[in-house]
Amino acid sequence: xxxxxxxxxxxxxxxxxxxxxxxxxxxxxxxxxxxxxxxxxxxxxxxxxxxxxxxxxxxxxxxxxxxxxxxxxxxxxxxxxxxxxxxxxxxxxxxxxxxxxxxxxxxxxxxxxxxxxxxxxxxxxxxxxxxxxxxxxxxxxxxxxxxxxxxxxxxxxxxxxxxxxxxxxxxxxxxxxxxxxxxxxxxxxxxxxxxxxxxxxxxxxxxxxxxxxxxxxxxxxxxxxxxxxxxxxxxxxxxxxxxxxxxxxxxxxxxxxxxxxxxxxxxxxxxxxxxx
DNA sequence: GCCCAGGGAATCG
DNA sequence: CGATTCCATGGG
Numbered sequence: 187x188x189x190x191x192x193x194x195x196x197x198x199x200x201x202x203x204x205x206x207x208x209x210x211x212x213x214x215x216x217x218x219x220x221x222x223x224x225x226x227x228x229x230x231x232x233x234x235x236x237x238x239x240x241x242x243x244x245x246x247x248x249x250x251x252x253x254x255x256x257x258x259x260x261x262x263x264x265x266x267x268x269x270x271x272x273x274x275x276x277x278x279x280x281x282x283x284x285x286x287x288x289x290x291x292x293x294x295x296x297x298x299x300x301x302x303x304x305x306x307x308x309x310x311x312x313x314x315x316x317x318x319x320x321x322x323x324x325x326x327x328x329x330x331x332x333x334x335x336x337x338x339x340x341x342x343x344x345x346x347x348x349x350x351x352x353x354x355x356x357x358x359x360x361x362x363x364x365x366x367x368x369x370x371x372x373x374x375x376x377x378x379x380x381x382x383x384x385x386x387x388x389x390x391x392x393x394x395x396x397x398x399x400x401x402x403x404x405x406x407x408x409x410x411x412x413x414x415x416x417x418x419x420x421x422x423x424x425x426x427x428x429x430x431x432x433x434x435x436x437x438x439x440x441x442x443x444x445x446x447x448x449x450x451x452x453x454x455x456x457x458x459x460x461x462x
Numbered sequence: 463g464c465c466c467a468g469g470g471a472a473t474c475g
Numbered sequence: 476c477g478a479t480t481c482c483a484t485g486g487g
Contacts, residue, residue, distance in 0.1 A: 311482035316470045358468030363484080400484050422482075466487090474479070 188265050192252040197259065199245040204269035206291020207240055213292055213453050215410045217305055217318045218325075218338075228334065230325075232258045232298055235334030264293045272443050279437040282447060288457075289450040295410060299378035300371055301338040302411035303393070306403045307363045320357045324364075327354055344368035363398025370396055378412065386414045409445040418444040423455045 191198040207227050211219040219229035226239035226248075236259070237248040247259055260266065273290060277283035304324070309317045321338075328343055329336035345368040352361040370376045376396065381389035389412060393404040401420070408417035418436075420428070428434055431451070440447045 307484095309482090310484060311467095312469080313471055313482070319470085356469065359466095359484085360468085398484060402483060464487100467485095470481105472479100472481080475477090 190255070190260075192255065195249055195251065197247040197250050197252070197255040199247070199265060200243065202240075202243050202245050202265070204273065204290050205240070205245060205263070205293055207238060209289060209291040209453060210263075210293045210295070211238075213289075213449060214314060214456070215406075215449065216295055216297060217314070217321050230332070230335050230337060231262060231301070233330070233332065233337045234258065235332060261296045264296060267293075269293065269446075272446060276437070276440045276443060276447055278439050281431050282437060282440055282450075285431075285454045286447070286450045289453040292446075292449050292453055294415065294446050294449055296413055297411045298338065299381075299407070299411045300341050300367075303367055303371075303378065303396070303399070303403075303407045304338075304344075304364055306406040306410075307367060307396075307398050308357060308360055309406070310360065310398070310400075310403055312360075320355050320360075323355050341368045341371035345372040360398065363396070366397040367399070378407075381408070381412050383413065386416055389414060390417070405445075409448070415443055415445040416441065418448050421452075423452055424448060427451045427455050 188202050189200045191200070207225075208221065211227050211229070212221070216229075218231070219227050221227050222237070224239070226237050228235070228237045234250070234254060236250055239246045239248070245263075247255060250259060269290075273286045276286055305317070305321055308320050308324075325336040325338055328339035328347070344364060347365065347368075349361055349365065352364065355361060357364065371378060376392060381392060386408065389408055390401075390404050393399050393407055394401070399407075405417040405419035408414035409419060418424075428436075436444060436447065
């Protein structure tokens with residue numbers, strides 16, 4: 187079990203297993219983290235700018251407090267989930283075992299729901315470098331300036347804008363979807379936080395009401411921000427992996443953790459592709 | 463069912 | 476180098 191200590195604006199978390207910063211922050215689930223020259227990572231989430239570093243099994247979160255850690259980062263980085271137990275449970279299948287071992291440092295983050303929804307709307311039919319660029323312009327133009335960068339804009343702020351305002355993003359046909367999401371969320375028609383802890387299919391159907399949100403974007407939002415770890419986003423990489431590695435269906439032992447296994451498979455496929 | 467939208471990145475010839 | 480392909484969703 188991890189242990190937590192706080193001192194001088196730094197949270198120290200000891201005994202952390204299965205947590206690799208690069209695997210977790212650069213595996214396609216989050217788009218606003220960057221690596222520093224010393225191997226630490228900096229980024230902004232929930233309106234706060236932090237730097238994360240790691241030495242052996244100890245994680246350091248710089249520029250935070252005990253209250254902020256317990257209110258934000260403890261959940262954000264999924265510190266309370268037993269990843270080694272999950273990997274043990276899914277490893278009764280040899281293929282999953284191999285993939286999970288390869289990707290074992292990935293943690294599925296619990297990000298801000300509205301940021302995650304918008305980010306994956308932007309991600310559709312798109313590649314990661316350009317997704318990052320569009321999100322950066324979104325924050326710089328419509329977020330709030332804080333020490334370290336810009337926060338992700340609120341739904342209310344975006345709902346007040348027009349398509350012409352969003353042209354600066356160069357998001358193409360996705361801009362109108364961002365506006366629809368912002369309006370439904372800021373108007374209270376959809377309360378994203380209420381989708382945490384309810385039936386996954388029901389939460390998914392609610393997200394599908396947003397224009398520009400199909401099954402893939404809905405599942406990414408459920409998995410990366412709304413704590414639904416059985417959500418299983420299927421993009422081209424995963425479809426390819428399912429066909430080639432699993433004959434189309436996940437092993438039964440993986441199903442309770444399908445989303446986490448999805449991340450293991452995704453990372454495995456990507457790295458294999460790049461190293462060919 | 464098929465094509466297109468609006469781009470940038472990756473891959474190909 | 477230029478040409479082609481990739482990509483998730485909704486609308487025509």
